Amino acid sequence: MKIRTLFRPKIILALLLAATAMNAFSAYLFNRLDQVVHGDLYRYGLQFNYEWAEQYWTYAKMMLGLIGLAIATTVISITLILVGSRARETRGFSNKRTLKIDPTKLACAILLSAGIVALALSINFASSILAFIGLGLTFWGALLLYMTPSRHVSLELLNATATTTITNIEKILTYFNPEGKGVYLPPKYLKDFESSLIFIPLQAEQALPKPEEVEEEKLYSKNPRGILLEPPGLALSKLFEEKLGTSFTKTDLNYLQEKLPKLFIEDMEMVENINALKESNTITIEITNYIFKDICKETRKHPKIHESIGCLLCSGIACALAKATGKPITIEREEQSQDGKTTKIQYHIQEE
Amino acid sequence: MQFPLSFSDISLWLAATSIILLITTELISPYYGQTNLHIKKGRLRTAALTLGILLLLTVLIRIFEIMART
Numbered sequence: 001m002k003i004r005t006l007f008r009p010k011i012i013l014a015l016l017l018a019a020t021a022m023n024a025f026s027a028y029l030f031n032r033l034d035q036v037v038h039g040d041l042y043r044y045g046l047q048f049n050y051e052w053a054e055q056y057w058t059y060a061k062m063m064l065g066l067i068g069l070a071i072a073t074t075v076i077s078i079t080l081i082l083v084g085s086r087a088r089e090t091r092g093f094s095n096k097r098t099l100k101i102d103p104t105k106l107a108c109a110i111l112l113s114a115g116i117v118a119l120a121l122s123i124n125f126a127s128s129i130l131a132f133i134g135l136g137l138t139f140w141g142a143l144l145l146y147m148t149p150s151r152h153v154s155l156e157l158l159n160a161t162a163t164t165t166i167t168n169i170e171k172i173l174t175y176f177n178p179e180g181k182g183v184y185l186p187p188k189y190l191k192d193f194e195s196s197l198i199f200i201p202l203q204a205e206q207a208l209p210k211p212e213e214v215e216e217e218k219l220y221s222k223n224p225r226g227i228l229l230e231p232p233g234l235a236l237s238k239l240f241e242e243k244l245g246t247s248f249t250k251t252d253l254n255y256l257q258e259k260l261p262k263l264f265i266e267d268m269e270m271v272e273n274i275n276a277l278k279e280s281n282t283i284t285i286e287i288t289n290y291i292f293k294d295i296c297k298e299t300r301k302h303p304k305i306h307e308s309i310g311c312l313l314c315s316g317i318a319c320a321l322a323k324a325t326g327k328p329i330t331i332e333r334e335e336q337s338q339d340g341k342t343t344k345i346q347y348h349i350q351e352e
Numbered sequence: 353m354q355f356p357l358s359f360s361d362i363s364l365w366l367a368a369t370s371i372i373l374l375i376t377t378e379l380i381s382p383y384y385g386q387t388n389l390h391i392k393k394g395r396l397r398t399a400a401l402t403l404g405i406l407l408l409l410t411v412l413i414r415i416f417e418i419m420a421r422t
Contacts, residue, residue, distance in 0.1 A: 147395040
């Protein structure tokens with residue numbers, strides 16, 4: 001007969017911890033008993049003899065060894081529960097439950113427990129070398145636990161989620177067939193200053209819509225005729241603002257030139273290198289080895305979105321530029337080097 | 353039973369560890385080397401700076417001790 005029970009790691013952990021504590025207390029009580037034999041009993045006439053002493057030492061060592069083994073077993077069980085996550089593996093029609101162990105967490109647990117044991121032993125044996133070893137192991141175990149991200153999403157997964165959005169925008173653009181390039185509108189055109197919109201005129205050289213005619217909810221503007229879309233890089237530009245702790249509407253171009261390289265390279269680790277250059281009304285940004293390379297490659301397969309809006313990162317930077325300069329921005333050109341590592345983007349600041 | 357490390361031992365350990373961490377933080381790259389282990393560089397930097405500040409604190413305490421004796 002099979003009895004199904006729910007897996008409750010907290011209860012099992014509590015029971016295992018209680019077992020460890022009881023084992024440790026047993027070892028302490030045995031040491032006290034040993035002190036009684038080696039101290040008090042001699043005062044009551046106990047005479048030392050190897051006949052009884054050897055048996056006593058053997059049993060004492062076996063008892064302490066077994067208590068140690070019991071503690072080690074329960075500690076390993078606790079570690080496995082803490083570092084492992086249950087995963088269901090499906091093969092054919094049968095479901096198989098497996099325990100998936102994160103190697104980083106396992107390493108942290110081993111370092112931490114070894115460090116704590118070394119520190120405890122260093123106090124017991126008054127050894128400074130053991131104390132240094134224990135301190136180092138405990139510190140590196142804790143540091144590894146602190147600096148490893150709790151959740152990590154692979155770039156492949158991110159790329160897969162972005163592809164459909166790109167295709168949908170391309171479908172909208174193909175349906176309206178705009179002739180003009182997309183213009184990233186500055187905050188003064190919008191009701192919500194923190195938002196961002198891109199206006200794609202249906203005819204080339206068309207004027208921008210008046211601020212009162214721009215509504216975030218509208219997809220189509222009748223006067224002048226064009227499409228109003230939320231840029232694909234809007235969320236990214238908001239993330240930049242969050243990381244920098246300021247809104248781009250309160251900054252200027254010099255601020256962006258100064259802060260973006262550090263943000264992109266060091267803080268967000270998005271690109272390997274970035275250079276920004278301003279010449280009259282043109283801003284040229286050169287990016288090397290950026291993580292959105294595959295998404296941008298996918299965007300280039302869709303000519304309309306590539307021409308009008310730009311890829312995810314280009315769009316994010318354009319949103320930031322429109323907010324910081326307070327002027328409409330268009331992506332003039334986006335070129336990629338032959339090896340595919342470097343991308344040069346030219347933004348044009350429109351004078352109104 | 354007493355902890356076998358003295359104040360100066362801890363200070364020495366802090367100095368060695370904070371230097372290693374600060375150099376690692378500056379040299380570490382997300383693009384080269386072993387990239388299977390994911391780490392948050394910002395947190396590593398915070399840990400390195402915290403250890404550096406702790407080291408400076410221990411140095412300050414030693415200086416105050418020497419000044420109090422003289």
